[in-house]
Each structure stands twice: as C-alpha cells, then as structure tokens.
Amino acid sequence: MDIQFTEEQELLRSSVQRLLREQYDFEARRKIVASEEGFSRKQWDAFAELGLLAAPFSESAGGLGGGPLSTMIVMHEFGRHLVVEPFVETVVLAGGLIEQMGTPEQQQSFIPAIVDGSKIWALAWTEKASRFDFANVTTKARREGNDYVLTGAKTMVIAAPWADYLIVSARTSGDDRESGGVSLFVVDRRASGIDLQSFKTIDGRRAAELGLREVRGRLLGAEGEGVAALEACRDRAIGALCAEAVGAIGELNSATLEYSKTRKQFGTPIGSFQVLQHRMVDMFIAHQEALSLMQHLSLSLSTGDSALSRLASGAKSKIGYAGKFVAEQAVQLHGGMGMTDELNVGHYFKRISSINIQFGDPAFHVLRYAQLDAAA
C-alpha cells in the first residue's frame, strides 16, 4: 500500500508546497505568530485563492471533491511549515460537520463563505471536566421558538478569538455525562451573551475560554445527535492532525540528520557516534511507520471503512507516540540549540505536543483502540 497521487492531487501538493516555500518560511511564521491578531488574513486569502479551503468539500456542496486525501495532502505540508491558520477548525471540523449534518439551507449559507475564505469557524466542545469525552457536557440549550438559547461554559476553544462562527455542543436533555442528550448549535461568535477570554497556546495559536449566557443558537443536525456527529468529526480531525504530525516529524528528522552531520564535537561530526546513529535510525523508523499509518487512515476515511474509528484511534496513538519520541530526541540531539525559541526544532516539538492533546492523547486513544475491539 503506497498512495500513488493522481495528477490533481500532485498538482494540489506542489501548489501548496510552492505557496508555503515562498510565503511561509520560519521567519514569516514567527512574524505572523507575534502579530496582534496571531494569524494572517493574507495567508488565509491565499489559501482560499489556491482552492485549499474548497479542496475536501464535495462538489455538490461547492467544493473540489478532493475528500480526506486532499486534507491529508494539505495538512502534511502545513505540518512541515507549522502553519497556524485555522484550517482544521474551519474546514475539517466545522466544514465537515456542516456538510455531514447541516440542512441544505445551512450548507448553502455556510460552506461558500468557508470556501472563499470570508468566514472562520471554531468548534467548542471541551468543558472544564470533559477531558476527551464528548458526552461530558453541562452547557444547556433550551428551545425558544425556532431557535435555542444556550447557557454554560466552554474551555480551550482553539481559534475562537479569530472565529466568526462557533459550533457549540450543549445539552438538550439527559444527565451531565449522558451521550444521548447532546446537540450541536451554530452560534455567531459576536452574539450577545458570549464572554470570551483569549490567550496564547503553547504552539503559537490563540484559544479562548467561553462563557455563554442566554446565547441564541441554531440547531445543527437533530437533537441528541451531537455525540455521534462529534465522533465522526473526530475521525476526520485525527486524519488531518496525523498528517500534520507526520509533516512535522519528517522536518524534525531532516533537521536532526543535517545537524548531526555538521555539528562537530571531539573532533568528529556527532553523527559518527553509534549511540546517536541508532537513535536516528529509530527516529527514521518512527517516521516511516507514522507515514504509512497516515496513508492507511486517509484511505479508509475516503472509502468509509466500518472499523474507521478504531483505526483512527490507533493512528492517533501510534503517531502520537512516534511524534513525542522524535520531537524529544530532536531537541536532545540538537543540544542546547534545541531548547531555544530561535530554532524551529522547539516549535515543532510544541506543535506535536499540542496535537497529542487535541481530541485525546496517545494513552487515551490506545485505550479506545482496545475498547472498540472488545465492543466489536
């Protein structure tokens, strides 16, 4: 199994590569992260213009029909360049949920504005006690006419400070940890009753704590479908995040290998020491395995494999541990330089650490992998 890219996919990949090579080197990224807003509207527009924001959507929804493989291609390159713009949040999470759950009217009203880059989205599902459990929801929604009114609090909502719209999970029935009563709502981020406290994340993004007091929202999908929808959403998110992680792992390995050939200690390149050679071989193997699982998962996402969730958890766990190992060793082998903010190595380390938290850490997913097997 090795994905042979079609001409279209190859074109997508080379055009993303060219754009990022020309406009998104490490110094450009540093400036974007340090800017007032923390991301670049200009880059976002460039992504839209190139069709990246349209790539995975079906043609009927106004997209290019590239599906999960196009997401994989884009995210792999984004991982190599540590792109901070909210592609996952807007296109993969929100876009995916709207395409999956939205009414035709909702699709027509929201997807074109994602595709053309004019609207940014964020997904607000985590709460103080939720950890990685979609069903652990205390935010409440009650029906009022055609709308709903939401009250509660969401935490660690990545990209919320940049977003125009939020998809918020809230409880329409049931107890605090019951999966049946959770529903999804589209909320205008600037709606009255929203209190947003933003902060920086370890990987140079922005996130927010959200307070919701009597905030108006529109139902996405049917009442009580929220957890199932988020689970499918997580599978797609894992596909994207794994591709991003593999991109980062590859860059770390190249940088480390290069450094080990040029950095001299004791009169010889440190790459000549056997202990470091074996370490780098293990890093190479970790990358190869991660790359293979990334492709395997993306193909399964495209074809809709029945054991998809289990594979997604397996990949998230395995690639998570691979990323952690490679990132830690890349810092170690770069020595003091690896610890500096100046060098890109530490920034890959931090992005991989973040990916390992988003939608569940590697330990969570290895357990889920086991549980889904037992349940089958």
Place this chain on the structure above:
Amino acid sequence: MELNLSSEDAAFRDEVRTFIAENYPQEMRVPNPETDLTKEQSLFWHRILHKKGWIAPLWPKEYGGPGWSVMQRFLFEQETSRAGTLPPLAFSVTMVGPVIYTFGNEAQKKKFLPRILSGEDWWCQGYSEPGSGSDLATVRTKAVRDGDHYIVNGHKTWTTLAQHADWIFCLVRTDPNAKPQSGISFLLIDMKSPGVTVRPIITIDGSHEVNDVFLENVRVPVENLVGEENKGWTYAKFLLGNERTSMAGVGRSTRYIGRLKQIVKAEIPADDPAHLEFLRDIARIELDVLALEATELRVVAQMARGIDPGPAASLFKIRGTEIFQDITELTHRAIGNYGLAIREHPVSANRFMPGPDYGHTASEKYLNARKLSIYGGSNEIQRNIIAKAVLGL
C-alpha cells in the same frame, strides 16, 4: 524513605525541618520560583540561610561552612528539597566557592568567599561555547597576557542567569599550542568590565534563564587567575563533579509526584479507565524514585565511611533528570486540554491563564525539563563516563 537515624541526626533533621517551616519567606512561594522571582526576591532565602550559618553545607568550617558531617549535609539537602525551597545559587555556593577555597590563593579566598556567602556577589558559569558543549576541552575563548592583565576575547553561551551576575568564572585558552586540555585556565571576570555583553536566549518554555556572553577585549587582572595557568581543566573537572552530586533530586521529584497525584484525583474521575492508567504510571515513577533514593542513601552511607563514590554522580544525573522529565510529562498529560495553554513570560498578574491553578505551570515545566538531559554534561556523556570509568569499556 526514612533513614535509621541516630538520635543526634534525627534531632538535626527536626531542627532543619522546623527552621524551614518557620523561616522560608512567603514571597518565594510562587508557582515557578526559578523564573517568577526577581533577583532581589530570589536572594531572600539565601540571606536567611547565611545569617543562620547554613548557606554553604559543603564548605569547610574555616571558610564559613557549618562543619556538618556527610549525613548532616545529606539531611539538609533532603529537607530543603522536600520542602521545595529555592536552593541557593549553585554557581556561587556549590561551584565557584569550592574551586576558590581549594585552588585559589589567600587573597582570592579573602576577597571572594565572604561575598559568595553573603549573596553580595552573584556568579555565573562561563564554560560552554557555541562550538564546545559536550566537548568542553575545545573552548576557544582566548586570554592573552598583556603585562598585569589578560586580554580576553570569546563567546560563552547557555550562561544561566548571567543577566543577574556580578562575576563570571570562565574557562579560557591560555596556551593555543598545547593539547586541548592542557592549555586551559580558570579565570574570574568582573561582569562590569568593559567589553562584556550579555544577550538573552529565550527558551522553548518562553523563559529567560540562559544567555550568550560576549567577551571583547576584556581586560582581566592577572590576580584573577585561579591556581596555575593552563591547569584550568583540572579545576573544571573538580567543579563538574560538584554540579552533579545534587542532581538526583529525590526531594523535588517526591514533591512533584505528590502534586501530580492531587491533579489526577481532581481531573480524572475514578470510574474513567484512564484513572487506573495514571495510577499505574505514577506508581512506576514512584518506584524509580524509590530505587534512586535507596541508591543515594547507600552511596551516602559509603561516603560517611570514607569511601569515594566514584562516578556515582553520573548515575544520579542520568536517573534524576530522566525521572523528573517523566514526572513533568505525566503532569502535562494529566491536566488534559489545559496542557495547550502556557503562561506568558515575563509573568504578569493581569495575563489570563485558563484552568485550575495546579495546572498553570505544567506546560512550561514539561518544556523546560527537556534541558535536564542536555546540560551539565548530556546524559549521553554521563553514560560514556560510566562505561569508561565503571565498566572499563
């Protein structure tokens, strides 16, 4: 683990414990003392210990040490680190002080030692250079004799807290023609000298602990040479031995494990399968700490009997740092989604940080702890030392 202490030693331990409880300054109990305190604040405890006569446990009595036995020194170290007190600046008290009283002349002892004890002088370490990390013997910073002075030119790096320092002790090359180890001297340089420039290095946790120190035609009086010219390597090795003895960090690890347990209890419901996994991971680390502590106690007991511990310091450094890295990693994992947030440096009260207080330093600690297996002789180097000096390979 508790020792079978003699009644004198038990009384001493209780005295230390009580003294810490009654005297450790409230202002120093901040989330991350290493980065959150100003220079002045970080010296509060130093001054209290100095007044008490406990600032330099390692030093002989004639130079201002308390005259403690090996066991007393160990108990003091254990109690202070268990209590989470900020240790006195190691570069001053543990590193350069012993070099000066062991290899320095009378004038140097008289000039420098009292100011180290009082905290008046803050020292930093001028060892590493951009081209000389693990391979310290290749330092290139040059010191050329010019009458009563050396003219020093070079670039030191990873210099911890140089931004606060009054003095820097440097390895400099005085004989460019000798073999690498034979041409090095140990020089004390006033940081206020013209030609000394400090440039901050920001690390991946966002903090400013380390610096580049540039030395450009710095004139250093010959009287600041410690010991003999070109014998600096011997003094440097002596000093690195001292640096590594305190690296087991059992007290600190025990403290952080205690906090980790509280976090796991608060964050992860007991009926969540992840809870049991965390308990198992924590137990494994506790066993690592137990084994290291038992090893440390065995070595201390041997030292008390006058047996040279050899390269035990390397073992302590390897295990102590790797255990602490494991603890910070597990703590970062335990706080779940909040691990995505990080405090902004310099820390300011009006910056918002999400999540419960106990998680606020988890990200920065995890990131910062990556340095532990790199500095003070990387763990790869420590393994080489054991391979060579213990196993005879």
